[in-house]
Amino acid sequence: MLRRILALATKEFLAILKDPRSRAVVIVPPIIQTLVFGYAATFDLNHVAYAVYDADRSAISRELVERFRGSPVFLENKMIAAAGDIAPTVDRREALLVVRLDPGFERNILAGRSGQVQLIIDGRNSNTALIVLNYAREVINGFAMSRQPDQTLPGQPVVRAWFNPNLESRWFIVPGIIGILTLLVTMMVTALSVAREREQGTFDQLLVTPLRPLDILLGKSLPGLAIGFVEATVMVLIVTLWFGVPLRGSPWTLYIGLAAFLSSAIGIGLMISSLSVTMQQGLLGAFLFMVPAILLSGFATPVANMPEWMQTLTLTNPLRYFMVILRGVFVEGASLRVLWPQIWPMLLIGSLTLVAAGRLFRRRLY
Helix, strand or coil: CHHHHHHHHHHHHHHHHHCHHHHHHHCHHHHHHHHHHHHHCCCCCCCEEEEEEECCCCHHHHHHHHHHHHCCCEEEEEECCCHHHHHHHHHCCCCCEEEEECCCHHHHHHCCCCCCEEEEECCCCHHHHHHHHHHHHHHHHHHHHHHCCCCCCCCCCCCCCCCCCCCCHHHHHHHHHHHHHHHHHHHHHHHCHHHHHHHHCCHHHHHCCCCCHHHHHHHHHHHHHHHHHHHHHHHHHHHHHHCCCCCCCCHHHHHHHHHHHHHHHHHHHHHHHHHCCCHHHHHHHHHHHHHHHHHCCCCCCCHHHCCHHHHHHHHHCHHHHHHHHHHHHHHHCCCHHHHHHHHHHHHHHHHHHHHHHHHHHHHHHC
16 A cells, blocks of 8 residues: 555656746746745844934034934935925935924023924824834934933842844744745645646546555655755745744754644645646635635734634634744744744644545545
């Protein structure tokens, strides 16, 4: 039986490599996407375009303006001469931030009163606006402390960020890309496997072989498992060696989680393939699952921020658990004991979907 399964798996490998569509999905794009997403998918902002309206034109106001100019985050785009030019500057997206200093700014500070600084932010992208606001507050707070260095708060906090000391969003985002691209490749390979046989007219030939339905499913699972492991390994090397994201946990813990994740992804892919008559239907079915799986995985939006009914829905999503494993192993250095509550649900999902795929496949046979 094992030799028959391996023979079918070898046939499946050859079919994937010979088919231009399957080969295009499997080999080059995941590597390119890892590099592209690694640079593009980040919450950090650099060279934020800003404008200044300094109606006070005093030494102290110029000192605050120079602090914005000296910040590595901000990039001055223009000096606004009149208050009426502020709104058009933001409307035309010439600046994400406008720093407005009205007359009397220096006089208020010298008199011991607080100088008023108005920050006008383009709020069309709320997430970007909040990040820009925090950057601007840091500059203003540094300016205020330099003007009154003796006025320190009792119990002034000292901030230390655990796991990610530099607060680089890439350390949080890039490991999650491994899960998304691994799911994409595995789903594409398995969702097209049985549908390819039907579309190419070789399905009937497969039925007259000594292979049982279980043997056929196992033979079609092995290529997806092997390709998933290889693709994930390549992406882990890119993430650690190219982007410098630390792998603090045990690689064995990562690969145990990967094996559980691949089992669930293969089961779902084979279910889709068993229901599909053509490869086009298999592709549509895979994408129909991929989009909500990514949105409900916690990749960009924390699961805890979702409504309760949606949090319950995420329990059926294997990518949700694998995201926790990836970030736990990479950034936190979490152990297998800590991550086991994320592993066994994926094993359960894999078992149920593989059984369901077997039943669907057997029903299509008879």
